[in-house]
Amino acid sequence: MIHTPYLLFLGDAPDPLAAKVAQGIKDWRPDNAIGQFRMEGCKADMGLTDMTLAEAKEAGAKTLVIGVANRGGVISPAWKKVLVAALEEGFDLASGLHNLLRDEPDLVAVAEACGRTLHDVRVPSVDYPIATGVKRTGKRCLAVGTDCSVGKMYTALAMDAEMRERGMKATFRPTGQTGILITGDGVPLDAVVADFMAGAVEWLTPDNDPDHWDLIEGQGSLFHVSYSGVTMALVHGGQPDALILCHEPTREHMRGLPGYDLPSLATLRDTALQLASVANSACQVVGISVNTQHLSEEDAVAYLAQVEADMGLPAVDPFRQGAGRLVDALDAI
Amino acid sequence: MIHTPYLLFLGDAPDPLAAKVAQGIKDWRPDNAIGQFRMEGCKADMGLTDMTLAEAKEAGAKTLVIGVANRGGVISPAWKKVLVAALEEGFDLASGLHNLLRDEPDLVAVAEACGRTLHDVRVPSVDYPIATGVKRTGKRCLAVGTDCSVGKMYTALAMDAEMRERGMKATFRPTGQTGILITGDGVPLDAVVADFMAGAVEWLTPDNDPDHWDLIEGQGSLFHVSYSGVTMALVHGGQPDALILCHEPTREHMRGLPGYDLPSLATLRDTALQLASVANSACQVVGISVNTQHLSEEDAVAYLAQVEADMGLPAVDPFRQGAGRLVDALDAI
Numbered sequence: 001m002i003h004t005p006y007l008l009f010l011g012d013a014p015d016p017l018a019a020k021v022a023q024g025i026k027d028w029r030p031d032n033a034i035g036q037f038r039m040e041g042c043k044a045d046m047g048l049t050d051m052t053l054a055e056a057k058e059a060g061a062k063t064l065v066i067g068v069a070n071r072g073g074v075i076s077p078a079w080k081k082v083l084v085a086a087l088e089e090g091f092d093l094a095s096g097l098h099n100l101l102r103d104e105p106d107l108v109a110v111a112e113a114c115g116r117t118l119h120d121v122r123v124p125s126v127d128y129p130i131a132t133g134v135k136r137t138g139k140r141c142l143a144v145g146t147d148c149s150v151g152k153m154y155t156a157l158a159m160d161a162e163m164r165e166r167g168m169k170a171t172f173r174p175t176g177q178t179g180i181l182i183t184g185d186g187v188p189l190d191a192v193v194a195d196f197m198a199g200a201v202e203w204l205t206p207d208n209d210p211d212h213w214d215l216i217e218g219q220g221s222l223f224h225v226s227y228s229g230v231t232m233a234l235v236h237g238g239q240p241d242a243l244i245l246c247h248e249p250t251r252e253h254m255r256g257l258p259g260y261d262l263p264s265l266a267t268l269r270d271t272a273l274q275l276a277s278v279a280n281s282a283c284q285v286v287g288i289s290v291n292t293q294h295l296s297e298e299d300a301v302a303y304l305a306q307v308e309a310d311m312g313l314p315a316v317d318p319f320r321q322g323a324g325r326l327v328d329a330l331d332a333i
Numbered sequence: 334m335i336h337t338p339y340l341l342f343l344g345d346a347p348d349p350l351a352a353k354v355a356q357g358i359k360d361w362r363p364d365n366a367i368g369q370f371r372m373e374g375c376k377a378d379m380g381l382t383d384m385t386l387a388e389a390k391e392a393g394a395k396t397l398v399i400g401v402a403n404r405g406g407v408i409s410p411a412w413k414k415v416l417v418a419a420l421e422e423g424f425d426l427a428s429g430l431h432n433l434l435r436d437e438p439d440l441v442a443v444a445e446a447c448g449r450t451l452h453d454v455r456v457p458s459v460d461y462p463i464a465t466g467v468k469r470t471g472k473r474c475l476a477v478g479t480d481c482s483v484g485k486m487y488t489a490l491a492m493d494a495e496m497r498e499r500g501m502k503a504t505f506r507p508t509g510q511t512g513i514l515i516t517g518d519g520v521p522l523d524a525v526v527a528d529f530m531a532g533a534v535e536w537l538t539p540d541n542d543p544d545h546w547d548l549i550e551g552q553g554s555l556f557h558v559s560y561s562g563v564t565m566a567l568v569h570g571g572q573p574d575a576l577i578l579c580h581e582p583t584r585e586h587m588r589g590l591p592g593y594d595l596p597s598l599a600t601l602r603d604t605a606l607q608l609a610s611v612a613n614s615a616c617q618v619v620g621i622s623v624n625t626q627h628l629s630e631e632d633a634v635a636y637l638a639q640v641e642a643d644m645g646l647p648a649v650d651p652f653r654q655g656a657g658r659l660v661d662a663l664d665a666i
Contacts, residue, residue, distance in 0.1 A: 133559065190526075190528040192526070193523075193525070193527070194524065195523040195563070197527050198561070225569035226465070228608075229564075232565040236558035237558065260611075279558045
């Protein structure tokens with residue numbers, strides 16, 4: 001559990017895209033972001049107040065979050081100075097980089113001397129149990145995709161935001177490093193040891209109020225041969241009551257797998273529902289979320305209408321249209 | 334890679350069942366077992382020559398394999414004396430126990446001093462890659478089960494033995510600790526980090542001669558919610574050309590999961606084939622292996638005949654009847 005609120009470290013981001021973790025925090029948990037720290041030459045701007053470490057500390061920030069990735073995911077010497085100063089100022093550090101904070105001896109030494117914590121959210125920090133399959137109270141929704149990186153996290157976060165705005169009981173449950181940094185908690189599922197994957201998902205989505213929804217962040221795809229085992233653990237460990245199908249219609253082949261075609265939405269529906277019913281026979285597919293960023297507005301609207309007609313389910317792009325109709329569908333269960 | 338041949342350590346096994354790893358080595362790779370080492374009170378006997386460490390060393394044994402599990406999987410003080418003496422005598426040690434050899438400081442110290450290797454086959458020793466999904470040469474057969482522990486390893490080993498007897502090119506590919514100790518190599522798949530599971534299976538079953546078969550040891554079940562992610566990685570990383578369905582007909586519920594029914598063989602066939610076809614569209618289900626140990630001979634024969642009629646596939650218990658008909662089915666592809 002990472003202490004909030006955060007000061008967002010944008011470093012010397014070469015472009016806005018490099019700061020997508022910071023952008024995610026700013027977009028989805030603005031209360032977690034008290035200000036931003038930018039170095040000379042930084043090309044990203046969250047529109048937050050630029051703060052020194054001392055100013056941010058004074059304003060109540062608890063953790064400096066590395067909200068930027070540079071090439072190779074390494075911690076540069078220029079960054080290092082700021083990170084050391086932040087520890088000395090009393091901040092914890094949190095990072096989702098491949099280059100772990102804990103692998104930097106100087107950061108470890110200063111953190112120990114100052115009594116601060118280094119959070120590497122890419123690495124599990126819990127001994128997860130083996131899944132028991134015992135039915136849990138409360139309800140769960142899982143986003144499953146025709147491919148990786150088709151908008152599953154965005155969909156879950158947009159639904160979570162809409163549900164909380166409506167006063168519904170909802171919790172976004174992150175399963176990847178960006179989501180964990182956004183909320184301050186979660187399971188880095190792709191780094192969990194195989195035997196404990198489904199148990200980690202059970203741990204992440206425990207018993208809850210009967211009218212509470214967990215919005216579980218999806219990972220991979222049942223049809224992506226590199227990562228399908230991780231997706232399977234989500235489908236069985238999550239015991240979802242509801243599935244949202246996610247799709248990106250301009251993808252020419254499975255991400256990183258030339259020669260592998262994407263499944264149709266109908267194939268994804270049938271496969272995911274059949275597998276999910278093993279853990280929860282009441283599971284339903286309730287809606288479709290399409291990432292239409294590579295389509296014109298007109299083409300997007302036409303595509304969504306066609307999908308909705310073909311599949312008999314609400315089909316929306318939550319980025320263009322909001323997640324309201326997906327939440328309506330959940331609420332109708 | 335563990336050096337063979339072995340001296341099998343049976344310790345103070347309280348009963349024959351406790352020595353099932355040693356039994357597996359003796360049954361399936363008798364050439365790997367040069368003798369057995371039994372302590373006072375040992376209730377297991379492989380029928381091998383009882384040897385002192387010095388005699389086994391003289392006879393050419395390279396590794397002392399812990400072929401027995403005691404309660405809790407721990408290394409007892411009584412065992413420790415033998416293990417230390419074995420290292421001093423020039424043996425490597427190999428173990429699949431939960432209690433790792435490398436976690437015992439005295440064993441580590443003696444192994445270092447003597448230049449010997451401690452093999453904990455429960456822990457991966459390779460940095461496996463992410464799966465690429467690239468089609469590999471050679472052919473692969475995977476055993477998939479309606480549940481865990483229904484005879485998948487036995488089936489693959491029996492087919493491997495039959496194929497080698499016929500002069501076919503075949504390699505048993507272990508994915509669990511018992512199989513790894515039997516052959517001296519493999520992937521402890523349930524201990525691999527999630528992102529690398531399918532890549533580990535690809536690594537285990539590389540390009541080979543067009544007429545060579547890998548017999549891949551199955552793990553878990555697509556229908557077992559605790560371990561299905563591991564099974565999925567085998568189905569997609571293994572790119573099987575052939576699937577063998579494995580079943581134990583007297584199981585009342587999924588192993589360790591009260592309330593979870595076993596799928597029918599027809600459901601397993603359809604689900605496994607559909608998922609396998611993502612990675613290899615030519616995959617076929619070629620036969621059925623039934624563990625009939627809890628049925629009388631008469632009931633077993635009747636059950637197998639019924640399954641064969643219902644499914645239109647050869648159905649055998651390889652323990653009672655040999656794996657010949659399953660190999661015939663593979664050979665017909």
